[in-house]
Amino acid sequence: MQSREDFHMIKQLRKQGAHIVDIAHRIGCSERTVRRYLALPAPPTGKPKTRRPSKLDPFKPYIDEQLADEVWNAEVIFQKLRERGYTGSSTLVRGYIQPKRPLRASKRTVRYETLPGKQLQHDWGETRAEMGGRLRTVNFAVNILGYSRHFHIWAGPRQDAEHTYESLVQAFRYFGGVPASVLVDNQKAAVVRHDRDGKIIFNAGFLELANHYGFTARACRPQRPRTKGKTERMVSYVKHHFFQRYRSFDSYAHLNQLLEHWLDTGAKQRMLRRFRQTPAERFQEELPHLLPRPADDFDTRYYDIRHVGWDAYIDVYGNRYSVPAECCGQRVNIRISLDGELTVYDLRGQEVARHRMTDRKHGWQTVAEHHEPLWQEVMPVQHRSLAVYEEVLQ
Structure with missing residues (x-):
C-alpha cells in the first residue's frame, strides 16, 4: 500500500496533466495502482498506527505540492513553511523529504505532448x-x-x-x-x-x-x-x-x-x-x-576571407592553393564544405577556383590554367651564340 503522501502526490501530478505511466514511474508503483488511487476520494486507511502528532503534519500536503513542482531544496521549503506559520525545526522537514529523494533520482518530469508538426x-x-x-x-x-x-x-x-x-x-x-x-x-x-x-x-x-x-x-x-x-x-x-x-x-x-x-x-x-x-x-x-522545404538547402559551409599573393596562391590551413592570376593582390571569399571541398569566389561573388583540401605534406595545389597569364608576362630569355664567349676566352 502506498503512503498517504503518495496518494496526494498522485492526485497533484494528475491535476497538472501528467500521464499515468509517468506518475507510476515517479511514485515507484504500477499503473494499476495509480488508476486505483485516482478513483478514490480519500487516501486508503490501513491498520491504524499509534504515533505522536508532529508539528509538520498540517504542512505535509504543501511540501508534497512543492516536490511535485520540482522544488527539492529542503532549506527553501523550510523558509516557505515558516512564512505559513510552521514553528518546528528544519530537521523534521529534511527527515520528511529525505525518503522521497529516490523519486527525483531518475529526473523524470511531466511529459507534455506536442501537436503534429509543431x-x-x-x-x-x-x-x-x-x-x-x-x-x-x-x-x-x-x-x-x-x-x-x-x-x-x-x-x-x-x-x-x-x-x-x-x-x-x-x-x-x-x-x-x-x-x-x-x-x-x-x-x-x-x-x-x-x-x-x-x-x-x-x-x-x-x-x-x-x-x-x-x-x-x-x-x-x-x-x-x-x-x-x-x-x-x-x-x-x-x-x-x-x-x-x-x-x-x-x-x-x-x-x-x-x-x-x-x-x-x-x-x-x-x-x-x-x-x-x-x-x-x-x-x-x-x-x-510539416512545412514544405525550400528549393535550396541552407549553405552550411565554413566561410572566410583570404588575400591573394602576387604568385596567385592563397593560404588555407597551412597549405597553398592556386587562384586565377587576375585575382593577384585582391581579397577573395572562400567556402569550405564539411567534406573538405574548397571553393573560391571573387569580389563579385563569382566562383573562380575549386580544390580538394589536402595536407601540407602533399604539396601546393596548382591548376596550370591559373598561372598561364603569369608565364606570358615573364621577360623572354635572350639567346646568344656560343661563339661570343669563345672570342672572349681567346
Whole structure:
C-alpha cells in the first residue's frame, strides 16, 4: 500500500496533466495502482498506527505540492513553511523529504505532448568507436519530431555550428518537411546567452537557418535540459542499440549510411508503448503538418576571407592553393564544405577556383590554367651564340 503522501502526490501530478505511466514511474508503483488511487476520494486507511502528532503534519500536503513542482531544496521549503506559520525545526522537514529523494533520482518530469508538426528537438551525443582503423570519439546529432517520435541521426567529427546546422538540414531532407519550431539546448552553435530578463539571444547563423526554413527557434531554460527529454532519451537509445550492434566504420560517410539504414529497418518500427503505434505509423499523421522545404538547402559551409599573393596562391590551413592570376593582390571569399571541398569566389561573388583540401605534406595545389597569364608576362630569355664567349676566352 502506498503512503498517504503518495496518494496526494498522485492526485497533484494528475491535476497538472501528467500521464499515468509517468506518475507510476515517479511514485515507484504500477499503473494499476495509480488508476486505483485516482478513483478514490480519500487516501486508503490501513491498520491504524499509534504515533505522536508532529508539528509538520498540517504542512505535509504543501511540501508534497512543492516536490511535485520540482522544488527539492529542503532549506527553501523550510523558509516557505515558516512564512505559513510552521514553528518546528528544519530537521523534521529534511527527515520528511529525505525518503522521497529516490523519486527525483531518475529526473523524470511531466511529459507534455506536442501537436503534429509543431516541434523538433535537437541534441548531440558522443561515444567511442573505431573509425578508419583508429579508436576515436564519434559525435552524433539526434533530431526527433515531438509528436511521432520519428527521428534522424547524423554523425560528424565535431559539434560546432556548421555541423549542428548540417544535422538539421539532413533531418529536414530525411523527413521531407520542416517543423514549426526547433528546440535546442544552450550550445553556442545556437544560443549566445540568456539575458537577465529571460530574453534568449540566438546565434546569428542559427537564426539565418531558421529564416531559411521558416521555423521558430526555441531554447531550453538554463539548467533544465530535460525540457527536451524526448531527444535526451533517443541519444541513450542510439548508444545502447546502434553502437552496440555496429562498432567499426570506414568513414563518417559509411557511418551515416549505416545509421540511415538502421533508422529505416529498425528504429522507426519500434513499438511505442504509450501510443501502441510505431513512429512510422505516427509519422504518416504528422507528415502533412510539416512545412514544405525550400528549393535550396541552407549553405552550411565554413566561410572566410583570404588575400591573394602576387604568385596567385592563397593560404588555407597551412597549405597553398592556386587562384586565377587576375585575382593577384585582391581579397577573395572562400567556402569550405564539411567534406573538405574548397571553393573560391571573387569580389563579385563569382566562383573562380575549386580544390580538394589536402595536407601540407602533399604539396601546393596548382591548376596550370591559373598561372598561364603569369608565364606570358615573364621577360623572354635572350639567346646568344656560343661563339661570343669563345672570342672572349681567346
